[in-house]
C-alpha cells in the first residue's frame with residue numbers, strides 16, 4: 059500500500075513529511091535518496107521527516123530527519139517548525155512538545171503559519187560538536203584557501219543537535235563560493251561526523267545575513283539550525299546581541315539565544331505545499 063506524504067517548507071528549505079502512526083517507516087538510504095531526488099520520479103526535497111508515535115510521557119510524537127543523501131540527521135530547525143505546526147493543527151492546540159534523537163523540542167503558534175520553537179541549548183564543547191581534536195570552539199584553527207591568503211578562517215563551531223561550523227565574512231557570499239568552500243569543509247577530517255557550513259555576514263548587532271552549505275543536502279534556501287548556530291556564534295564573538303534577525307535570500311528567521319536558560323528560540327514561517335502518495339517502489 060503506498061503511503062501519503064505532505065510536502066512542506068520553511069523559507070524554501072523543503073521536506074517530504076511522513077506520518078507513521080498506522081504504518082511503520084524504516085527506509086533504507088537508497089529509498090530516502092529516491093524520495094528526495096528532484097525529477098526522474100522522485101518527489102524532491104532537502105530532507106525527509108518521519109513523525110512517529112511518542113515514546114515518552116508529555117511528548118506528542120518522536121520525530122526523525124534524513125538528509126537527501128540518505129543519512130539520518132540529529133536535528134533540523136525548519137523541519138521542526140513544520141512538524142510543530144502540523145501537530146498543533148491536528149491536535150487543535152497552540153503548543154506542542156515532541157522528542158528527537160537530540161532531545162525534547164517544543165513549539166508554540168506565533169501567528170498565521172508562523173511558529174516559535176525552543177531548540178534547546180547549544181552544545182559548545184569540542185567533543186560535543188564533535189571535532190576530531192581538542193580545540194577552543196569559539197576560535198577554531200581552520201582556514202580554507204591559499205595558506206597566505208585564506209578565503210575564510212578561524213570559524214566558530216556549535217552543535218544544535220547537529221554539527222555546524224560558522225565562518226564570518228565581510229560581505230554576503232555567492233552561491234558559487236558557498237558551494238566550492240562548503241563542499242571542501244563538509245568532509246574535512248576535523249569533523250568526524252561531517253559538518254553544516256555557514257557563511258555569516260554581520261550587518262548590525264541585530265542582523266545577520268547567512269548562507270548555509272548543508273551536510274548531506276548541499277546549498278539549501280535556508281537552514282534553521284544553521285541560523286541558530288550563526289546567532290550563537292555571533293554572540294560568542296561579541297558581534298550581536300541576544301536577539302537577531304538571521305536573513306536568508308528566501309527570508310528572515312528571528313533567533314534568540316535566551317540568557318535566562320541558555321536555550322535557542324527560533325521564530326519563522328511554515329508552508330504546506332501539497333499532499334501526495336509515495337511511489338509504490340518505496341516499500342519502507
Ligand SMILES: N[C@@H](CCC[C@H](N)C(=O)O)C(=O)O
Pocket residue numbers: 071104105125131132133134135136137220221254272273274275278280281282283284
Ligand atoms: N535543513 C535543516 C538541517 C538538516 C540537517 C543537516 N543537513 C545536518 O546534516 O545536520 C535545518 O533547517 O536545520
